[in-house]
Amino acid sequence: MKRIAVLGAGSWGTALALVLARNGHEICLWGRSEDTMAIMRENRVNARYLPDQVLPPAITPMADLTAAVKNADVVLIAVPSATFAELCQTLATTLVTPVPIVWATKGLAANGHGLLHEVAQAALPGAPLAVLSGPSFAAEVAAGLPTAIVLASHDAKTANQLTALFHDERFRVYTSNDMVGVQLGGAVKNVLAIATGIADGLGFGANARAGLITRGLAEVRRLGAHLGAQDATLTGLAGMGDLILTCTDDQSRNRRFGIALGRGESANDAAEQIGQVVEGAFTAAEVAEMAHRLAVEMPICQQVHAVLSQRVAPHTAAQLLMDRAPRAEFN
Ligand SMILES: NC(=O)C1=CN([C@@H]2O[C@H](COP(=O)(O)OP(=O)(O)OC[C@H]3O[C@@H](n4cnc5c(N)ncnc54)[C@H](OP(=O)(O)O)[C@@H]3O)[C@@H](O)[C@H]2O)C=CC1
Numbered sequence: 285m286k287r288i289a290v291l292g293a294g295s296w297g298t299a300l301a302l303v304l305a306r307n308g309h310e311i312c313l314w315g316r317s318e319d320t321m322a323i324m325r326e327n328r329v330n331a332r333y334l335p336d337q338v339l340p341p342a343i344t345p346m347a348d349l350t351a352a353v354k355n356a357d358v359v360l361i362a363v364p365s366a367t368f369a370e371l372c373q374t375l376a377t378t379l380v381t382p383v384p385i386v387w388a389t390k391g392l393a394a395n396g397h398g399l400l401h402e403v404a405q406a407a408l409p410g411a412p413l414a415v416l417s418g419p420s421f422a423a424e425v426a427a428g429l430p431t432a433i434v435l436a437s438h439d440a441k442t443a444n445q446l447t448a449l450f451h452d453e454r455f456r457v458y459t460s461n462d463m464v465g466v467q468l469g470g471a472v473k474n475v476l477a478i479a480t481g482i483a484d485g486l487g488f489g490a491n492a493r494a495g496l497i498t499r500g501l502a503e504v505r506r507l508g509a510h511l512g513a514q515d516a517t518l519t520g521l522a523g524m525g526d527l528i529l530t531c532t533d534d535q536s537r538n539r540r541f542g543i544a545l546g547r548g549e550s551a552n553d554a555a556e557q558i559g560q561v562v563e564g565a566f567t568a569a570e571v572a573e574m575a576h577r578l579a580v581e582m583p584i585c586q587q588v589h590a591v592l593s594q595r596v597a598p599h600t601a602a603q604l605l606m607d608r609a610p611r612a613e614f615n
């Protein structure tokens with residue numbers, strides 16, 4: 285039995301807390317709002333983000349970060365990417381001794397700071413680091429439906445130790461040493477889910493959706509090649525697996541956001557209606573900037589960014605993609 289601090293009490297933090305509690309661990313589930321966490325502690329349910337699941341006694345909701353991490357053997361971060369760096373900075377002053385840090389956040393650090401492991405490494409030197417990612421809707425995981433996912437760390441011992449905490453007969457965790465590939469797959473698929481959502485919102489058909497998924501995967505692989513990701517990772521669970529999931533199922537908030545944009549709604553209205561984090565809306569600008577800086581061709585991601593920056597209307601963005609000069613599929 286381990287004591288695990290789960291930081292982020294949204295749908296994903298809560299679902300992963302349920303998996304860890306099911307596996308016999310003691311969880312401090314931290315959220316930033318004292319009122320919300322007090323109600324959660326009292327009612328034993330995360331009413332806003334995961335209303336169908338009862339929280340077992342092994343999960344203690346709390347809003348005191350210092351208390352949550354005080355005796356933790358492991359810290360799991362599941363906050364939105366926009367706030368990941370700030371939380372790592374806070375942890376740097378809160379954690380008394382370095383403990384393994386694993387994050388389930390999908391995205392890139394804000395303001396061009398790149399992949400999340402770079403941020404975590406800089407803020408928390410000496411802490412063993414890992415990332416958990418793959419095709420995994422929170423509601424299905426929380427309901428105990430079969431899920432396969434990847435846990436990556438540069439250190440094999442850390443990967444194996446952390447995998448053992450999560451892995452069970454309903455939550456199959458594969459290990460990997462490719463932190464870059466696993467993070468890139470999880471970050472870029474959100475932007476591509478917005479793209480396929482836009483296409484569906486515009487009334488395009490199944491051909492366009494399959495085309496966007498496949499050419500989107502080509503974009504991730506090109507970026508991955510530049511950043512030293514293993515190509516197999518990007519065709520595995522954290523790459524293609526999550527891309528397929530999020531681009532094709534309406535549980536995806538990124539996909540639903542894109543559908544709303546394609547139907548002519550504003551980004552603000554769409555985000556408000558969804559009422560949960562839409563990571564791709566933040567990540568699009570970071571991916572577009574990274575692609576530009578590294579001179580990696582990522583036209584679909586660039587067009588999603590252009591739509592979100594209100595430089596191009598959704599139907600114009602789609603036409604611009606189709607009007608590009610013919611080229612070889614692979615080069
Ligand atoms: N949901 C899913 O199926 C999956 C999500 N993920 C990833 O997990 C991460 C978290 O997403 P998810 O849980 O779904 O998001 P949700 O929208 O369900 O919840 C967001 C949570 O983050 C909290 N939050 C927002 N801003 C801050 C902040 N500045 N400091 C602390 N907490 C904050 C919110 O608190 P408040 O309510 O107070 O605003 C809320 O608890 C994302 O990167 C997402 O891509 C990965 C796999 C699956």
Ligand SMILES: O=C(CO)COP(=O)(O)O
Nearest residue numbers: 418419420421536537538
């Ligand atoms: O990452 C996810 C599933 O793997 C969740 O996707 P959304 O954030 O688009 O809902």
